[in-house]
Amino acid sequence: MTAPAAPDAKLLEVRDLRTYFVGEDGTSRAVDGVGFALPRGRTLCLVGESGCGKSVTALTIMGLVPQPPGKIASGEIVFDGRDLLKLDREAMNDLRGNRVAMIFQEPMTSLNPAFTIGDQIAEVILRHRKIGPREARERAIEMLRRVRIPAPEQRIDEYPHKLSGGMRQRAMIAMALALDPQLLIADEPTTALDVTIQAQILELLRELRAEFGMSLLLITHDLGVVAEVADEVAVMYAGRIVERADAATLFRRPGHPYTIGLLASIPKLTVEQDELPVVEGAVPNPLALPAGCRFHPRCPFADEECRRTDPALAAIAPGHEVACLKAPLERHVL
Amino acid sequence: MVSLSNHEATSAHPILEVAGLVKHFPVRKGVLQRAVGQVRAVDGVDLTLAPGETLALVGESGCGKSTLGRLVLRLIEPTAGSIRFEGQDIRALGDRELRDLRGRMQIIFQDPYASLNPTMTVGDMIAEPLMLHGVGNAAERRRRVAELLGLVGLMPHHARRFPHEFSGGQRQRIGIARALAVEPRLIVADEPVSALDVSIQAQVINLLRDLQRRFGLSYILISHGLAVVKHVADRVAVMYLGKIVEIGDKRSLFAAPRHPYTQALLSAIPIPDPAVKRRRAILQGDVPSPLNPPPGCRFHTRCAFARERCRKEEPLLETAAAGHRVACHFWREVPAMEPIRAGIDADPQLVRLQGFFRSRRRDERDAALASAGART
Numbered sequence: 001m002t003a004p005a006a007p008d009a010k011l012l013e014v015r016d017l018r019t020y021f022v023g024e025d026g027t028s029r030a031v032d033g034v035g036f037a038l039p040r041g042r043t044l045c046l047v048g049e050s051g052c053g054k055s056v057t058a059l060t061i062m063g064l065v066p067q068p069p070g071k072i073a074s075g076e077i078v079f080d081g082r083d084l085l086k087l088d089r090e091a092m093n094d095l096r097g098n099r100v101a102m103i104f105q106e107p108m109t110s111l112n113p114a115f116t117i118g119d120q121i122a123e124v125i126l127r128h129r130k131i132g133p134r135e136a137r138e139r140a141i142e143m144l145r146r147v148r149i150p151a152p153e154q155r156i157d158e159y160p161h162k163l164s165g166g167m168r169q170r171a172m173i174a175m176a177l178a179l180d181p182q183l184l185i186a187d188e189p190t191t192a193l194d195v196t197i198q199a200q201i202l203e204l205l206r207e208l209r210a211e212f213g214m215s216l217l218l219i220t221h222d223l224g225v226v227a228e229v230a231d232e233v234a235v236m237y238a239g240r241i242v243e244r245a246d247a248a249t250l251f252r253r254p255g256h257p258y259t260i261g262l263l264a265s266i267p268k269l270t271v272e273q274d275e276l277p278v279v280e281g282a283v284p285n286p287l288a289l290p291a292g293c294r295f296h297p298r299c300p301f302a303d304e305e306c307r308r309t310d311p312a313l314a315a316i317a318p319g320h321e322v323a324c325l326k327a328p329l330e331r332h333v334l
Numbered sequence: 335m336v337s338l339s340n341h342e343a344t345s346a347h348p349i350l351e352v353a354g355l356v357k358h359f360p361v362r363k364g365v366l367q368r369a370v371g372q373v374r375a376v377d378g379v380d381l382t383l384a385p386g387e388t389l390a391l392v393g394e395s396g397c398g399k400s401t402l403g404r405l406v407l408r409l410i411e412p413t414a415g416s417i418r419f420e421g422q423d424i425r426a427l428g429d430r431e432l433r434d435l436r437g438r439m440q441i442i443f444q445d446p447y448a449s450l451n452p453t454m455t456v457g458d459m460i461a462e463p464l465m466l467h468g469v470g471n472a473a474e475r476r477r478r479v480a481e482l483l484g485l486v487g488l489m490p491h492h493a494r495r496f497p498h499e500f501s502g503g504q505r506q507r508i509g510i511a512r513a514l515a516v517e518p519r520l521i522v523a524d525e526p527v528s529a530l531d532v533s534i535q536a537q538v539i540n541l542l543r544d545l546q547r548r549f550g551l552s553y554i555l556i557s558h559g560l561a562v563v564k565h566v567a568d569r570v571a572v573m574y575l576g577k578i579v580e581i582g583d584k585r586s587l588f589a590a591p592r593h594p595y596t597q598a599l600l601s602a603i604p605i606p607d608p609a610v611k612r613r614r615a616i617l618q619g620d621v622p623s624p625l626n627p628p629p630g631c632r633f634h635t636r637c638a639f640a641r642e643r644c645r646k647e648e649p650l651l652e653t654a655a656a657g658h659r660v661a662c663h664f665w666r667e668v669p670a671m672e673p674i675r676a677g678i679d680a681d682p683q684l685v686r687l688q689g690f691f692r693s694r695r696r697d698e699r700d701a702a703l704a705s706a707g708a709r710t
């Protein structure tokens with residue numbers, strides 16, 4: 001390890017993060033008080049439905065939210081002992097790609113179609129390391145090999161459009177890991193891929209995490225993917241974390257009504273069901289969030305208190321936090 | 335002739351019969367737009383569908399599912415093969431008859447955002463197929479629109495609104511209401527829930543099922559979500575590079591998949607249960623190009639069981655069990671797949687909490703369905 005090993009087991013800790021977008025129709029509170037911690041060498045999955053603020057959370061950590069219209073209204077992002085929100089642009093540029101790397105939701109936006117994948121990987125290396133182009137190319141080939149791209153010596157000179165979706169995603173992972181980052185943020189890395197290719201990429205990410213000893217923040221809306229890769233899980237709803245737990249607990253004993261409903265409503269290969277349980281309604285508009293608990297219009301357990309009081313994340317068991325006024329539910333409703 | 339399965343044999347009059355269906359798309363290049371090759375999108379497909387039945391088409395991107403669905407509705411013309419709907423050869427129909435037919439077959443598209451006209455009110459959009467088929471006068475059509483909105487769990491006043499005022503799930507319901515307007519017999523649903531939020535998918539899946547039970551609709555459900563398919567379908571056809579490689583009753587196919595590709599597909603699905611332990615056969619490589627599919631068995635380049643014969647000779651669909659056919663030379667030797675079992679024991683407390691999420695609007699919807707049923 002080259003990094004000065006902080007005694008702290010947390011590589012990343014996000015506290016009360018708020019990222020807003022100011023537009024003509026009003027202020028969209030895309031991320032509105034998000035907090036979680038990612039221990040070193042572990043995988044945290046951030047899971048939630050479209051628009052709940054997962055990508056904006058990731059982009060905020062990377063310092064990539066356009067300002068304006070974006071505005072970071074509060075929070076701390078403590079990475080390896082330093083608050084990233086306090087770093088100047090140069091320090092942040094140095095960190096990004098180097099110690100924190102990200103794979104973006106749309107693969108084609110992060111690969112430039114005009115350059116070979118080899119040039120693009122080498123470029124990232126040259127920007128941060130004092131080595132020559134020859135060495136950088138060697139390293140790029142090595143990276144392609146490590147993401148199990150066959151015949152990397154030939155593939156390195158290909159253009160992105162010549163690669164299949166799965167190969168392109170491998171090339172992106174190679175680029176992200178080229179500088180041996182401590183933290184990899186992967187935003188829906190397999191959503192656009194077929195299931196058989198998704199299985200390959202998830203397997204690869206698991207192996208690489210062990211090989212490189214990095215921490216992984218994986219963003220997904222797929223609870224199946226969460227079950228496959230997560231050590232820890234944070235469930236997001238309408239700009240907030242509503243539940244945090246280790247993966248086994250989250251699936252066995254979910255505590256938030258949203259998590260319970262979501263898990264109940266997905267059809268399962270392992271059980272026979274006639275009618276699927278349903279979470280009624282839809283996710284709220286971020287410009288007009290409900291008062292009180294943001295989930296209350298869809299929640300079968302909601303009462304008058306839920307319409308008025310906004311619940312904070314609180315522990316219901318060691319390492320298990322839930323933002324629900326009726327938690328633990330079994331005591332209130334059963 | 336293919337042998338009929340039990341299911342097919344019992345339904346004397348299938349609503350749909352497809353035989354030897356082929357669709358090749360020419361690939362053009364250069365200024366002269368010369369055809370330089372053929373995408374063999376659908377390459378010899380036979381199937382039948384009984385009234386009230388759901389057949390699911392599954393397989394990876396580009397295997398020809400949407401093309402097959404569009405061929406069945408004659409939205410595109412086949413290169414070869416026959417399609418019979420309610421006994422009629424639809425390739426032989428003239429314009430007038432084709433318009434009649436369109437009333438009895440409808441399609442629901444994947445993208446609820448792109449498939450609705452943004453400049454029309456929801457009411458006009460649902461009434462459009464009624465006008466096209468000359469159903470009722472303006473007042474009757476208005477009544478029918480209100481009824482259809484009720485059927486899909488929306489409100490009569492929604493008729494005056496525009497699509498952008500609705501969420502994804504609501505838009506998909508509008509698409510379904512529109513498809514139902516002219517009382518079709520067959521609906522092709524092309525990825526009807528893939529673009530929806532997870533919590534909305536169940537709402538739409540339940541709705542499609544209720545409507546089917548009520549009106550005896552037949553569905554061709556195109557989906558890459560195998561859990562959705564297991565929940566909704568009666569029979570499943572697995573496609574690979576334009577061909578059906580396995581087809582069977584849902585139970586038989588999920589309990590004992592025979593084709594190595596079906597097994598790989600099933601074992602690749604991430605299961606929302608961290609306690610599930612399974613031996614995974616992760617398929618290597620990518621799907622080959624449909625421009626130039628591999629000779630012999632098209633799956634041989636990725637198959638763990640492939641031998642010399644697979645590279646030379648194309649396997650035909652053979653009956654492996656009642657109502658279950660598979661196209662693999664060596665299906666008898668492919669080891670049975672371990673069944674996927676729940677790893678988490680159903681926690682009784684969790685089951686009771688989940689019980690609170692039974693659809694609250696179920697009763698209202700039942701009432702709406704009952705009154706609509708009484709009318710027809």
Ligand SMILES: Nc1ncnc2c1ncn2[C@@H]1O[C@H](COP(=O)(O)OP(=O)(O)OP(=O)(O)O)[C@@H](O)[C@H]1O
Nearest residue numbers: 021028030049050051052053054055056057069286
């Ligand atoms: N640049 C921007 N300007 C204005 N609003 C934005 C911007 N980026 C994101 N938003 C809004 O912030 C909210 C959260 O968006 P975000 O992209 O984080 O969602 P997500 O959870 O990643 O969803 P998905 O699963 O669809 O990717 C949304 O309402 C979105 O419209």
Ligand SMILES: Nc1ncnc2c1ncn2[C@@H]1O[C@H](COP(=O)(O)OP(=O)(O)OP(=O)(O)O)[C@@H](O)[C@H]1O
Nearest residue numbers: 359373374375394395396397398399400401402624
């Ligand atoms: N109009 C067209 N012209 C040329 N090729 C086409 C056309 N429509 C489809 N294809 C090709 O035919 C093949 C099958 O496409 P199809 O859309 O049926 O696949 P699919 O199984 O529905 O895939 P997906 O899951 O991605 O929707 C693909 O290779 C596709 O590129």
Ligand code: SF4
Nearest residue numbers: 293296299306324325
């Ligand atoms: S606080 Fe109330 S409304 Fe919110 S999730 Fe808990 S019970 Fe439901």
Ligand SMILES: [Mg+2]
Nearest residue numbers: 054055056105
């Ligand atoms: Mg996103």
Ligand SMILES: [Mg+2]
Nearest residue numbers: 399400401524
């Ligand atoms: Mg398709």
